[in-house]
Amino acid sequence: ILVLLVIGILGRFATASNRTEPCPAEGEFRCRSSGRCIPVLWLCDGARDCAEGEDESEWRCHRHNHTRCAGDQPECNMPDGTFRCILHQWLCDGHEDCENGSDERDCDNKPPDLPSSGHVLDHSVSPKCSLSEFRCAGGSCISRDLVCDDAPNCPDGSDESEDRCATPPRMPAPEPAFETVDEAGNWTSNSTMD
Incomplete structure (x- = not known):
């Protein structure tokens, strides 16, 4: 049982640390909620690609000045x-x-x-x-x-x-999730999804 407990704790630690590490490929963004890596072109594109929608958060899309639609x-x-x-x-x-x-x-x-x-x-x-x-x-x-x-x-x-x-037809926008990042880089979210 002790071995299983240690494996479980190490597995959770690896998953949690995976969510904060940079994505292996350049030009990718890691979803904080799931650890999934998505292309940065998917950020603020109107489609929710991360489980908690952090790729479409108001904070991210209004604070970052990157091109949202391709070209002109x-x-x-x-x-x-x-x-x-x-x-x-x-x-x-x-x-x-x-x-x-x-x-x-x-x-x-x-x-x-x-x-x-x-x-x-x-x-x-x-x-x-x-x-x-x-x-x-x-x-x-x-x-x-x-x-x-x-x-x-x-x-x-x-x-x-x-x-x-x-x-494809436009899908309804998901419920907005609010998130903040403090000066130390810690995330806070009102979302209940994992």
Whole structure:
């Protein structure tokens, strides 16, 4: 029994110390809750990858000035303080991809789209779609409910394009977990998950 007790204590110590050691690969972040290593690109990307969500904590995402979306990819600031990366094609397309509608604002100043044909689409002659409608690449409007329904409704099929429909739907944001780090580097969290 004593041997089992010693093995159990050493196992817990190894697991706990593992959670504070740097990840073996460069460019990785270790989740404090589980010890799992994730790519730093997953930090503050709007998806909870650590068990306690420390990769998406308000403290981490607002205190650290690192790029949240790839390159110049647009982002939506969500009401809960998180954000969502969206595709350029989703800007001014007549569909609110951001909860606050920011991807559909200031569309009169958006440069014209350049489709693969190289022809310029002049948005000034296209009908203005309502917020409940989707603007097809050719400029016509269809109901947002018809987008990514596996049936092309736009004359050009842009409502079923691979880049639009391949992105998985946004999942609801998890309950926020609050965490702090004191001057000695000790973590404190209100989360009850391990």
